[in-house]
Structure formats: C-alpha cells, structure tokens
Amino acid sequence: MLDDDLPPDPIGAALLRGDVLAELCPSRAILRQTTTRWAVLCLVALRRGEMRFSELRRGIGGISERMLARTLQDLAGHGLVTRTSHPVVPPHVDYALTPLGHDLAERVEALTRWIELNLARFPPASRGEEG
Amino acid sequence: MLDDDLPPDPIGAALLRGDVLAELCPSRAILRQTTTRWAVLCLVALRRGEMRFSELRRGIGGISERMLARTLQDLAGHGLVTRTSHPVVPPHVDYALTPLGHDLAERVEALTRWIELNLARFPPASRGEEG
Incomplete structure (x- = not known):
C-alpha cells in the first residue's frame, strides 16, 4: 500500500474499512455514484484547477448543460466539489x-490516463473500429 | 508518470494516445464499457487469481447469474478476461x-481500495446513512 493511500484518521477509517465486493457495503454505493460516466470526466477536468461552469462545459466534450449541472450538484453532495459564487x-x-475530491480524482485520472496510453492494446472493436 | 504506465509499444501508442475529455475519442467508449458497475467488481475479484464461475458469483455480492455471464462475456470481448473450459x-x-486485464484491474483496484479506506471521509448521506 502506498503511503498516500493512508487516510488521515487510520483508527476511525479501520472501523469503517469497506469492501466493494460486499453487497451492502457503503463503499459500493460511493463507487457507483462517484464514478458515473459524467462524474469521472468532471473529476478529471477539475484536476486542472478551479473552473467556471462554461469552461467545464467546453472542456468535457459532449456534456449537456443539464447533465453538467446535475453532475456538479451530485459531486458537491458527496463532498467532492465546492461551488463559489462571485x-x-x-x-x-x-x-x-x-x-x-482531489484525492479521488487522482485515482480516477490514473485509470483514465492508463486507458488513454494503452488504447492500442485493446481489440479494434473496443475502440469502435470494425474488427 | 510511473514507469509501469508506459505501454509496451510507446510509438504505436503515442499515435493512438487518447483523450477521455474528447467526445469521439475511443478511450471514452473503452472507459465506459470496461468500468460498468459489475465489470469493476469482476476485475477486482479476478485480481485474486483464476476462478470458476460459481466462485466468482459467490465472491461478488449481489450479482445475478445472468449479469455475471454477460459481464464476463463483455470483458472477454475487450480482451481483458480469458475463459478456459476443462x-x-x-x-x-x-x-x-x-x-x-491485469493492468487495467490494478488501476481499478487502486481506486476501489482508496474508497474502501476513505469511507469515513465521505458525508453520512453518501454512505447511505441519514444525514
């Protein structure tokens, strides 16, 4: 285990250590809700720094205004994103x-970056090409 | 970038370097298809080693026979899982x-392990508790 995987409160966290393979473990709900299609892309985009709504919308190809608003609201609800009105x-x-959110986004981006770099290893059909 | 993030064919891969934030990039389809709710849990479960269908079904709480069969078929189609008949x-x-599949599962498990260890940092509502 890497040092930076250690939570700031190891005793409290040990009591709550999750197991995503267990059906009723809360970690599974968190995994599902924080790694939806658009949540993953928002987390990756926000790794570049604070952004306005319009910048985020331009930065995430294909996202609608409605889905971006909803995704940001969900991420804020999970304590991953802050919203500052000027x-x-x-x-x-x-x-x-x-x-x-930064800590989660770091792991999410490690995954997306690996996919970006290893595209050529996937079968053509997975890349949307004809086999 | 970690050394083990480097693909075995850096030149070929560079030509295909993906960008999940780009709407039409194949990396986004791969991300979506290989990180579905059940695919993530299958990848994590298979990190422990080769398993029979029945072992996998017992190991992944809440998965139905039908969803497990479909998920394994999808993962095999993406070149992530092999099926050996005896x-x-x-x-x-x-x-x-x-x-x-091993390389992808390693990144996926880094993410799920981080969630398991950091459960206590999420708001009670995210863990399915009343706020």
Whole structure:
C-alpha cells in the first residue's frame, strides 16, 4: 500500500474499512455514484484547477448543460466539489475539487490516463473500429 | 508518470494516445464499457487469481447469474478476461485476467481500495446513512 493511500484518521477509517465486493457495503454505493460516466470526466477536468461552469462545459466534450449541472450538484453532495459564487456583474460561479475530491480524482485520472496510453492494446472493436 | 504506465509499444501508442475529455475519442467508449458497475467488481475479484464461475458469483455480492455471464462475456470481448473450459466430468470453466486485464484491474483496484479506506471521509448521506 502506498503511503498516500493512508487516510488521515487510520483508527476511525479501520472501523469503517469497506469492501466493494460486499453487497451492502457503503463503499459500493460511493463507487457507483462517484464514478458515473459524467462524474469521472468532471473529476478529471477539475484536476486542472478551479473552473467556471462554461469552461467545464467546453472542456468535457459532449456534456449537456443539464447533465453538467446535475453532475456538479451530485459531486458537491458527496463532498467532492465546492461551488463559489462571485458577487460581480455579470455573476459567475467557480467549481473546484475539495481535498477529498482531489484525492479521488487522482485515482480516477490514473485509470483514465492508463486507458488513454494503452488504447492500442485493446481489440479494434473496443475502440469502435470494425474488427 | 510511473514507469509501469508506459505501454509496451510507446510509438504505436503515442499515435493512438487518447483523450477521455474528447467526445469521439475511443478511450471514452473503452472507459465506459470496461468500468460498468459489475465489470469493476469482476476485475477486482479476478485480481485474486483464476476462478470458476460459481466462485466468482459467490465472491461478488449481489450479482445475478445472468449479469455475471454477460459481464464476463463483455470483458472477454475487450480482451481483458480469458475463459478456459476443462473437459472433465462435471465440466467446469475457469476465468482469469489477461495481461491487459491485469493492468487495467490494478488501476481499478487502486481506486476501489482508496474508497474502501476513505469511507469515513465521505458525508453520512453518501454512505447511505441519514444525514
């Protein structure tokens, strides 16, 4: 186990150590809800730093305004993203990863980066090419 | 970037370097298809080694026979899992990760392990508890 995998409160966390293979473990709900199609892409995009809604929407190809708003709301609910309103004219809102969101996004991006770098190893059909 | 993130054919892979934030990049289809709810759990379970269908079914809480069969078929189609039939009585079939599947499963498990260890940092509602 890497040092940075250790939680800040090892005793409390040990009491709550999860097991995603157990049907009723809360870790499974967290895994499912925080790694939806769009949540993964939002987390990866926000690794670059704080962003406005419009920047995020441009940065994540194919996401609709509605899905982005909903995904950001869900991620905020899980304590992964903060929303900062600036009282300026015109008003704008910045989104950023929390420390928890940063830690999760790091693991998520390790996975997406591996896929990006290893595309050529997948069968042509997996890449959407004719076999 | 870690050394083990380097693909075996860096030139070929560089030509195909993906970007999950790009709508039409094949990496996004691979990400979506290989990290479905059940695919993630199958990959994690198979990290322990080759397993029979019945062992996998017992090992992944809540998975139905039908979903497990379909998930294993999908993972085999993506070159991540092999299926070995043993001509014995009664017949049995073993499932194992391919080298590609092993590499992907390693990243997937780094993510699930982090969630398991950091459960206590998520808001109670994310863990399915009342806030």
